[in-house]
Amino acid sequence: MMSLCLFSMVSMVWGSSPIKGNQAPGFFRLMVGEVEVTALLDGSISFEPAILRNTTPLLIKMLWDRAGILSAEAPASVNAFLINTGKKLILIDTGNGNGSGSESSSLLENLRESGYQAAEIDAVLLTHAHGDHIGGLLNRNGERSFPNAVVFLSRAENDFWLSAENAAKVRPEKRKSFARVRAIAAAYQKFDAWKTFEPGTELFPDLKAEAAYGHTIGHTVYLLSSGRQEIMFVGDCIHNAAAQFPRPSIGVRFDVDITRAIETRIALFARIAREHLLMAGAHLAFPGIGRIRAEGRGFVWLPVTFGPVKTGK
Numbered sequence: 001m002m003s004l005c006l007f008s009m010v011s012m013v014w015g016s017s018p019i020k021g022n023q024a025p026g027f028f029r030l031m032v033g034e035v036e037v038t039a040l041l042d043g044s045i046s047f048e049p050a051i052l053r054n055t056t057p058l059l060i061k062m063l064w065d066r067a068g069i070l071s072a073e074a075p076a077s078v079n080a081f082l083i084n085t086g087k088k089l090i091l092i093d094t095g096n097g098n099g100s101g102s103e104s105s106s107l108l109e110n111l112r113e114s115g116y117q118a119a120e121i122d123a124v125l126l127t128h129a130h131g132d133h134i135g136g137l138l139n140r141n142g143e144r145s146f147p148n149a150v151v152f153l154s155r156a157e158n159d160f161w162l163s164a165e166n167a168a169k170v171r172p173e174k175r176k177s178f179a180r181v182r183a184i185a186a187a188y189q190k191f192d193a194w195k196t197f198e199p200g201t202e203l204f205p206d207l208k209a210e211a212a213y214g215h216t217i218g219h220t221v222y223l224l225s226s227g228r229q230e231i232m233f234v235g236d237c238i239h240n241a242a243a244q245f246p247r248p249s250i251g252v253r254f255d256v257d258i259t260r261a262i263e264t265r266i267a268l269f270a271r272i273a274r275e276h277l278l279m280a281g282a283h284l285a286f287p288g289i290g291r292i293r294a295e296g297r298g299f300v301w302l303p304v305t306f307g308p309v310k311t312g313k
């Protein structure tokens, strides 16, 4: 009896504790002036060193070692960003979506967890038309994921991807990317909800589209200003933080015009650092929001700290 008692006392202290295995919802919120910005996690990805260009394996190894990347591939995120101006709900990029096969996208789930519904979104601003940014526009049935949203894509990007001539020129395996953009655009065009714009356009009050060409033909960044604060949504101006912040002259295989992409990154990051802007990146570690400081030949990434939302109320 005595030993049984002792056993139950021990098991109370050392009792079994099943591993939970689940994660916190993938959203992160902060105020930029009067505007609420919510980072939404679509998924996690990783980059192999071979995607990096204009560099050497030795330099990559050194930079990755310095960043503590011990694995063969560098982890990264797929982020989208929701802006609530108080009047409009505007989504920047839409993640991979679940429409074209193997992708597993958490964007809509995390949007709901953050307190919003897809049908409430008024506008979607695309940085460019790669699948991990536009894929979330359609659901598995090929219908619009955001039935009340107007989608905005730069004219240069739109014209490139919707050109039958361009689609015919590329290798057959790349042709499906063109078909995907066409299908997505058609689903929204049917409802007159697909718009193009020129760089420099203020699409909504205090939300301006700027050309950041290079990664793709019409890659666009968006600058949101509110009060004395500003945040620049930089899309795919950076993929691998460990390499491209300290050495912004390193490009990636996915850059359509790598020289221009490098020039764009260096100029944009210099401005973001100089003007102390907040920055939000599509593939920076979730939530992908922070500031940068110029140092040496490049920049240092200063991510935001998790904490309560300061609404000023």
Ligand SMILES: [Zn+2]
Pocket (backbone or CB within 6 Å): 130, 132, 133, 236, 282, 283
């Ligand atoms: Zn991307």
